[in-house]
Structure formats: structure tokens, C-alpha cells
Amino acid sequence: MSVLSNYLKLKQAPPTRLTLKEQRKKWPIEFLKTYAVLIVAYGAFYLLRTNFKAAQPELISQAGFTTTELGVIGFAFSLTYGFGGLFLGFYFDGRNTKKALATLVTMAGVVSVIIGIVLMSAHHPYGFLILLWAINGLFQAPGGPSCNSTMNRWTPRRLRGRFIGWWNASHNLGAMIAGILAVWGANTFFGGSVAGMFIVPAIVAIPIGIWGIFCGKDDPKELGWNTAEEIFDEPAATNDVSAATMGKGEILLKYVVKNPAVWLLCIANVAAYCVRIGIDNWNVLYTSSELGFSQYTAVNTTFALEMGGLAGSLLWGYFSDLLGGRRAMAASIGIGLVIIPIWVYSIATTVPVVYISLFFIGFLIFGPVTLIGICVIGFAPKNATVVTNAVPRAFGYVFGDSMAKVLLGRIADPEKDGLNVFGFILHGWGSTFTVLIFSSVVGLACLIVVAFLEEKMLRADKKLRDIQAQENK
Numbered sequence: 070m071s072v073l074s075n076y077l078k079l080k081q082a083p084p085t086r087l088t089l090k091e092q093r094k095k096w097p098i099e100f101l102k103t104y105a106v107l108i109v110a111y112g113a114f115y116l117l118r119t120n121f122k123a124a125q126p127e128l129i130s131q132a133g134f135t136t137t138e139l140g141v142i143g144f145a146f147s148l149t150y151g152f153g154g155l156f157l158g159f160y161f162d163g164r165n166t167k168k169a170l171a172t173l174v175t176m177a178g179v180v181s182v183i184i185g186i187v188l189m190s191a192h193h194p195y196g197f198l199i200l201l202w203a204i205n206g207l208f209q210a211p212g213g214p215s216c217n218s219t220m221n222r223w224t225p226r227r228l229r230g231r232f233i234g235w236w237n238a239s240h241n242l243g244a245m246i247a248g249i250l251a252v253w254g255a256n257t258f259f260g261g262s263v264a265g266m267f268i269v270p271a272i273v274a275i276p277i278g279i280w281g282i283f284c285g286k287d288d289p290k291e292l293g294w295n296t297a298e299e300i301f302d303e304p305a306a307t308n309d310v311s312a313a314t315m316g317k318g319e320i321l322l323k324y325v326v327k328n329p330a331v332w333l334l335c336i337a338n339v340a341a342y343c344v345r346i347g348i349d350n351w352n353v354l355y356t357s358s359e360l361g362f363s364q365y366t367a368v369n370t371t372f373a374l375e376m377g378g379l380a381g382s383l384l385w386g387y388f389s390d391l392l393g394g395r396r397a398m399a400a401s402i403g404i405g406l407v408i409i410p411i412w413v414y415s416i417a418t419t420v421p422v423v424y425i426s427l428f429f430i431g432f433l434i435f436g437p438v439t440l441i442g443i444c445v446i447g448f449a450p451k452n453a454t455v456v457t458n459a460v461p462r463a464f465g466y467v468f469g470d471s472m473a474k475v476l477l478g479r480i481a482d483p484e485k486d487g488l489n490v491f492g493f494i495l496h497g498w499g500s501t502f503t504v505l506i507f508s509s510v511v512g513l514a515c516l517i518v519v520a521f522l523e524e525k526m527l528r529a530d531k532k533l534r535d536i537q538a539q540e541n542k
Contacts, residue, residue: 077168077169079163079164082290082292092300099285100224103219106170109280109281110212111170111213111216113178113273117180119243119349120266120267122248123353124251126353137479141199144475148203148206150207150210151465153207165287166211167287169215171278173209173211174278175279177278178275180208181205181267181270182267188263220233221446222287222288222297223297230389231390237386237435245379249372250269251270324450325449328449331448331460334441337441338465339508344430344505344509345473347472348505353367353370373423377429377435381435385403385435396440396523397517397519399436400437404509408510411502411509412502437512442461477501
């Protein structure tokens with residue numbers, strides 16, 4: 070553990086002789102080095118995650134899996150991803166999260182290669198796939214919070230929404246490429262074997278992880294610079310001032326455990342993830358089995374969804390900046406409107422209508438997912454970014470993601486008898502859309518309440534700025 074702590078130590082360089090103005094001038098170049106690692110490495114995670122979804126039809130036809138079994142395998146990922154992000158996030162706070170991210174990408178790539186080898190060696194390796202996919206989830210767990218931690222250190226609050234939003238587009242790009250890369254790699258190098266859908270993405274991801282370890286800095290202080298707030302002449306946030314002398318345990322108790330906004334955001338994230346993963350995880354199987362789309366047409370539904378998500382990631386964070394940092398308000402708009410394209414998708418039968426509805430689902434739901442992550446770190450100090458961001462993610466993946474994979478998989482499975490909820494039988498694809506719309510309504514209700522709490526916090530920050538301005542006169 071001491072070796073790992075030393076490897077991930079956030080090192081303070083001797084104070085620079087550069088003035089704040091000179092640091093601000095050099096900031097774009099140094100930040101973009103790090104930002105490139107965060108974008109490319111986090112996108113690589115999705116090459117090693119979305120490939121499973123693209124491989125589902127082949128896992129059924131070649132390896133004999135059922136939709137219920139695939140849902141359980143997916144849940145194993147969700148479980149380790151959720152709780153792993155929480156516990157590893159607590160460990161990574163205050164350490165070099167950029168280096169941690171890149172190292173974990175490399176390790177996840179190795180696991181994906183092993184999965185491919187196992188699939189080539191056994192016909193129905195159900196237990197092995199549960200174990201290995203769970204390990205993959207553990208390695209990927211702190212990825213998003215680690216990226217947020219690094220961006221939190223490098224960016225002032227007034228620009229944070231757009232940079233985190235633009236970074237979030239990396240997973241849309243990774244997910245868009247993942248299905249196409251997996252199918253192409255399997256057909257080109259492995260004769261159509263599903264094993265190639267895991268090995269080829271790993272061959273791409275592993276070098277990215279190694280590169281990311283050495284490129285860029287995790288924090289301006291590694292260059293001997295001032296904080297991002299000082300560089301951009303922005304007063305420190307009230308939470309950062311209050312937590313300056315607090316330990317990790319005290320911060321966790323005050324800013325997470327006793328913070329109602331965090332728990333409401335947890336519920337909202339469960340709802341948002343249920344919608345996002347519920348569409349994302351089953352769209353290939355749904356369009357191929359229910360609508361009769363060809364393999365490439367079905368796989369490209371992911372491209373349509375992720376294109377919308379890409380547009381949403383690029384715009385929603387910037388939109389929340391224009392609203393003065395009101396992330397919850399912006400998120401509530403997105404999750405409220407997403408009900409419309411979900412309904413259209415549920416009745417669509419043609420390729421163009423399916424693609425268009427998926428585009429708008431992606432555009433509207435990826436915004437709230439991104440903004441919930443930005444919103445929650447606004448309620449915590451910088452030295453608790455990873456764990457605070459990991460808490461709603463844990464809820465999102467353990468409950469929202471599991472609902473989307475296990476629950477919806479059970480409801481949609483034609484070989485099962487559905488699910489009895491208070492006397493109502495939920496069975497078939499139509500019932501899955503009912504669950505998704507209900508989740509959107511729950512998420513909307515939570516985000517409206519958080520919007521009021523966020524407004525109170527923003528006014529407290531403004532009051533602190535006014536006091537500091539008066540003292541500096």
C-alpha cells in the first residue's frame with residue numbers, strides 16, 4: 070500500500086517565479102495536456118464497457134446466454150462499479166487522480182483480453198464472465214470521479230460546467246466507436262467470434278492508458294503554480310474555506326452524510342441512470358429481436374443515441390454556466406423533456422424514427438447525468454471531490470444501472486413471466502418503457518428540490534465574494 074501511495078502521491082513543485090498573469094497565459098497549454106488525457110482515457114473505458122452491449126446478440130447465439138443471464142453479468146459490473154467508486158474514491162481523494170485514471174484504463178484493458186481468451190476456451194463461461202466483468206467494473210469505478218477531481222483542481226467555478234460537460238462527451242465518443250470497433254474487430258481478425266469483441270478494444274485501450282500515465286499534470290501545484298481560483302482571480306468557495314482544516318472523516322460526515330442535497334441527487338441519479346442505461350443497454354437487442362433490424366443497423370442505434378449524448382454533453386454544461394452555475398435547474402429541464410422521445414421510441418417501427426428518437430433521448434438524458442455530477446461536487450470542498458462525486462454514481466450504478474439491466478432484463482425476457490408490482494404484471498418491452506417514463510418523473514421531482522438548495526448555496530458564495538471584495542478595498 071505504501072508503494073501505491075507513493076506512486077499516486079500528489080507532488081508539490083517549488084513555487085514558480087511566474088506571476089499570476091503569466092500563469093494565466095500559460096494555463097491553456099498546461100491544462101490541455103491534462104485535459105487530453107482525461108478525455109481520451111475516459112473514452113477508452115467505454116471501449117471496454119459498451120462492447121459488452123454490442124456483443125449481447127452474439128453472446129446469446131454463440132455462447133448460449135439468456136437475457137436474464139446477461140442482465141446478471143451487467144449487474145455484477147454495476148455492483149463493483151458503484152461500491153468500488155465509493156471506497157476507492159475515498160482513497161484517491163488528495164492523490165494524483167490523473168495517474169490513477171490512466172493506470173486503471175490499462176488494467177481494465179488487460180481484463181478485457183482475458184475475457185476474450187475465456188470466451189474462446191469455453192462455450193458458456195457464465196461464472197467466469199460474472200467474475201471478470203465485475204473486476205472490470207472495479208477498475209473503471211473511480212474513473213469519472215477522478216476526472217472530475219482533476220478538472221476541479223484545474224478550472225475556476227465559472228468555467229467548470231463547460232469543461233466538465235465537454236469532457237463528458239468523451240464517453241459518448243468512446244461508446245459510439247465501441248460497437249463499431251468491436252464488430253469490425255471480431256469480423257476482421259476473429260472470423261466473427263464474439264471473443265474478438267473484447268480483445269480488439271483492449272488492444273486499442275492499453276496503449277492509451279500507458280500514455281496517460283506520463284502526459285500532463287494532475288494539479289497546478291505540480292508546476293509550482295497557484296490554485297485555479299487565484300490564477301483566474303476568483304474567490305474561494307465557502308465550502309473550500311470551511312473545510313480547509315477538516316479531516317477526511319469530518320468532511321465526509323458534514324458534506325455527504327448530513328447533506329440532504331447529496332441524497333436527493335443520489336435518487337435523481339438512480340432515475341437518470343435507469344433511463345440512460347435502460348435505453349443504452351437494451352437498444353441493440355430490442356431493435357434486432359423486436360423490430361427485426363440487421364446486426365449493423367441494430368448496432369448503429371448506439372451511434373444515434375451517443376450522437377445525441379455527445380451534443381448534450383457539449384451543450385448542457387455550457388448552458389448551466391449561462392444560468393450562473395444552476396446545474397440542478399438545467400438538469401430538471403432535460404429529464405423532464407426526455408419523456409417525449411422515450412414515448413416516440415416505444416411506438417417507432419422504422420429505422421429513421423428509431424434513430425431520431427434515440428438521438429433526442431441521448432441529447433436530453435446525458436445532460437442531467439452530467440449535470441448531477443457537476444452539481445454534487447459544488448456542494449463539497451475540493452479535497453472531497455472524488456468521494457462526493459462517487460456517492461451518487463454509486464447509487465446510480467448499484468440501483469439505477471441494476472434496475473436497467475436486471476429488472477428490465479427480467480421484464481423484457483420472453484422466457485420469464487414478468488414482474489408483479491402491486492398487482493400489476495410488468496412483462497414485455499412495452500412495460501420497460503413504462504418503467505423508464507416513471508423514472509424520469511421521479512428524477513424531475515428530486516432535481517426541482519435540489520435546485521432550491523443550490524440557489525441557497527450560490528447566494529452564500531455571492532455573499533462571501535462581496536465580503537472579500539469589501540475587505541480588499
